[in-house]
Amino acid sequence: xxxxxxxxxxxxxxxxxxxxxxxxxxxxxxxxxxxxxxxxxxxxxxxxxxxxxxxxxxxxxxxxxxxxxxxxxxxxxxxxxxxxxxxxxxxxxxxxxxxxxxxxxxxxxxxxxxxxxxxxxxxxxxxxxxxxxxxxxxxxxxxxxxxxxxxxxxxxxxxxxxxxxxxxxxxxxxxxxxxxxxxxxxxxxxxxxxxxxxxxxxxxxxxxxxxxxxxxxxxxxxxxxxxxxxxxxxxxxxxxxxxxxxxxxxxxxxxxxxxxxxxxxxxxxxxxxxxxxxxxxxxxxxxxxxxxxxxxxxxxxxxxxxxxxxxxxxxxxxxxxxxxxxxxxxxxxxxxxxxxxxxxxxxxxxxxxxxxxxxxxxxxxxxxxxxxxxxxxxxxxxxxxxxxxxxxxxxxxxxxxxx
Ligand SMILES: Cc1cc2nc3c(=O)[nH]c(=O)nc-3n(C[C@H](O)[C@H](O)[C@H](O)COP(=O)(O)OP(=O)(O)OC[C@H]3O[C@@H](n4cnc5c(N)ncnc54)[C@H](O)[C@@H]3O)c2cc1C
Numbered sequence: 001x002x003x004x005x006x007x008x009x010x011x012x013x014x015x016x017x018x019x020x021x022x023x024x025x026x027x028x029x030x031x032x033x034x035x036x037x038x039x040x041x042x043x044x045x046x047x048x049x050x051x052x053x054x055x056x057x058x059x060x061x062x063x064x065x066x067x068x069x070x071x072x073x074x075x076x077x078x079x080x081x082x083x084x085x086x087x088x089x090x091x092x093x094x095x096x097x098x099x100x101x102x103x104x105x106x107x108x109x110x111x112x113x114x115x116x117x118x119x120x121x122x123x124x125x126x127x128x129x130x131x132x133x134x135x136x137x138x139x140x141x142x143x144x145x146x147x148x149x150x151x152x153x154x155x156x157x158x159x160x161x162x163x164x165x166x167x168x169x170x171x172x173x174x175x176x177x178x179x180x181x182x183x184x185x186x187x188x189x190x191x192x193x194x195x196x197x198x199x200x201x202x203x204x205x206x207x208x209x210x211x212x213x214x215x216x217x218x219x220x221x222x223x224x225x226x227x228x229x230x231x232x233x234x235x236x237x238x239x240x241x242x243x244x245x246x247x248x249x250x251x252x253x254x255x256x257x258x259x260x261x262x263x264x265x266x267x268x269x270x271x272x273x274x275x276x277x278x279x280x281x282x283x284x285x286x287x288x289x290x291x292x293x294x295x296x297x298x299x300x301x302x303x304x305x306x307x308x309x310x311x312x313x314x315x316x317x318x319x320x321x322x323x324x325x326x327x328x329x330x331x332x333x334x335x336x337x338x339x340x341x342x343x344x345x346x347x348x349x350x351x352x353x354x355x356x357x358x359x360x361x362x363x364x365x366x367x368x369x370x371x372x373x374x375x376x377x378x379x380x381x382x383x384x385x386x387x388x389x390x391x392x393x394x395x396x397x398x399x400x401x402x403x
Contacts, residue, residue: 011075011078015078015081018057018078018079018082019082021055022083022086025048025052026088027044027047027048028044029044030044030045030048030087032087034350034360034362034363035211035359035363036167036211036216037167039168042094042167042168045092045093046093046124046127048088048090049091049093050123050125051124053067053122053123053124054123055069056069056070056122057069058090058091058123059102059121059122060076060079061073061075061076061312062102062118062122063106066106066115066119067119067120067123068122072312072313073308073309073311073312073313073314074313076312077305077308077312080258081257087261089258091124093127093167094127094165094166094167095127095128096128096129096130096165097128097129097131097172097173097174098121098126098128098174099249100130100174100246100249101117101121101130101174101191101193102117102118102121103245103402104174104191104233104234104245104246105118106118106403107242107245107401107402107403108191108233108235108241108245112230113230113233116230117193117233120171127166127170127171127172128170128172128173128174128193129165129170129173129174129196129218130164130165130173130174130175130250131161131173131174131175131176131194131220132161132246133162133163133164134146134159134160134162135160138163139377139379141176141243141247142185142186142189143185144176144177144178144189145159145178146159146160146161146175146176146177146222147177147178147179147181148177148178148190148192148227148232149179150179150229150236151226153228154226154227154228154229155177155179155192155226155229155231155232156226156227157175157177157192157194157225157227158222158223158225159221159222160219160220160221161173161220161221162206162217162219162220163206163208163219164217164218164219164220165216165374166216166217170196171195171196172194172195172196173192173193173194173196174191174192174246175192175193175194176189176190176191176192177189177191179232179236179237179239180236188237189237189239189243190232190233190234190235190236190237190238190239190242191233191239191242191243191246192231192232193231194222194225194227194231195227198225198226198227199225200222200223200224200226201220201221201223202220202221203218203220203221204219204220205217205218206218206219209366209370210369210370210371211363211367244400245401245402246400247376247400248321248399248400248401248402249311249321250375250376251321251325251376251380251381251384252307252320252321252322252324252325252375252381253307253317253320253321253399253402254307254308254321254402255304255305255306255308255311255324256304256305256307256308257305258301259301260297260298260300262357263293263297265357265358265360265361266290266339266342266343266356266357266360266361269343269356269361270286270290273356280343286342289338289341289342290342292338293335293338293339296334296335297331299327299331300327303328304324304328306324307320307321311402314402314403316399317402318388318389319385319389319399320399321384321399322380322384322385322388325376325381326378326381326382328371329371329372329377329378330372330378332367332368332369332371333369333372335364335368336364336365336368339365339368343361346361347364347365348362348365349362384397
């Protein structure tokens with residue numbers, strides 16, 4: 001078996017085309033920062049997304065008729081690799097609702113809904129947040145209480161979503177609500193695409209420990225919000241089936257193509273920062289910890305790449321999503337420990353001459369802990385793996401549909 005990745009001449013020609021295009025089209029001034037992107041950087045990332053979207057490269061493998069690129073999985077990998085080489089990713093503007101909502105709409109929406117909702121997402125014209133979690137419904141998502149009541153051609157929505165991630169602006173919310181309080185669990189919920197500027201919607205930013213590279217978290221309140229019935233996707237009370245697609249991606253089933261940007265920053269710091277007259281990296285224990293970091297980062301990269309390939313090449317999938325998600329979360333915790341030991345108090349300083357790796361180490365100390373929670377906690381990932389290998393269910397649970 002050959003583990004070394006090799007590319008065909010056609011793939012390399014495609015890479016050349018992408019490289020050339022990116023050189024011309026990536027807006028200048030996109031700088032990585034340890035905290036939330038400043039507004040101007042976020043705007044530039046959105047501009048890049050719009051330009052990629054116009055070429056069909058923002059969502060390369062999605063159908064052309066809805067604004068995607070209609071390309072193959074290997075071409076999507078090449079695009080992601082070339083963006084990644086520039087320290088970028090295609091949808092790095094807090095579009096989690098689009099990332100998970102669009103594939104869900106593709107599988108479960110009717111054709112009119114696909115025509116209405118998908119092109120703006122695939123062309124990078126809108127930002128969508130995913131509104132699932134409620135104060136009393138996190139891991140147990142089926143317990144959501146936000147209520148949508150049909151009234152003529154509209155639904156009237158009341159409820160409170162919380163911990164919702166996003167950047168500076170939002171155009172729409174991809175949201176799960178209860179539509180039949182009397183129906184059994186899992187047969188009582190539905191999904192809505194809710195325009196963000198409808199009357200009765202309040203977004204309240206939360207100031208949490210982690211922050212994020214591209215955004216922060218908010219609470220979203222719906223107070224008698226009237227949403228067109230057209231915006232209910234996948235059929236009334238059929239929302240748990242739609243959720244199987246959404247959650248498959250949320251739990252890592254969509255994969256990712258990304259280098260480890262944090263490790264090299266710490267390595268640079270350790271090879272250039274003097275401790276007792278020698279670079280930190282000269283110390284044997286320090287090198288030992290640096291290699292721990294390197295190995296875990298590589299495993300994360302390979303899990304992500306495998307899942308990306310399986311999803312985009314439309315191959316069968318089983319527990320790969322939650323496996324990769326679980327490993328990423330737990331290795332994030334181990335990394336927090338390793339970085340703390342390696343850098344000492346400098347890992348806890350966010351700015352100034354004592355801040356290790358320009359403040360990225362301090363951000364990691366917070367985010368490594370927080371990241372165990374979103375997108376299904378580490379416990380939830382183990383639960384799904386158990387079901388899929390037939391330990392937690394008599395019949396093995398299948399992976400969520402992505403097509
Ligand atoms: C940084 C961040 C970003 C987020 N972004 C979003 C977002 O964009 N949109 C959104 O809708 N939500 C978002 N969330 C919310 C996130 O999805 C929830 O926090 C998560 O699902 C857990 O729910 P909870 O906080 O209610 O914890 P709970 O579900 O109450 O869990 C508490 C603890 O119990 C454990 N537990 C729960 N059930 C089980 C079980 N069956 N077996 C074993 N252990 C279990 C959990 O692992 C956890 O340790 C975000 C959260 C964070 C921290």
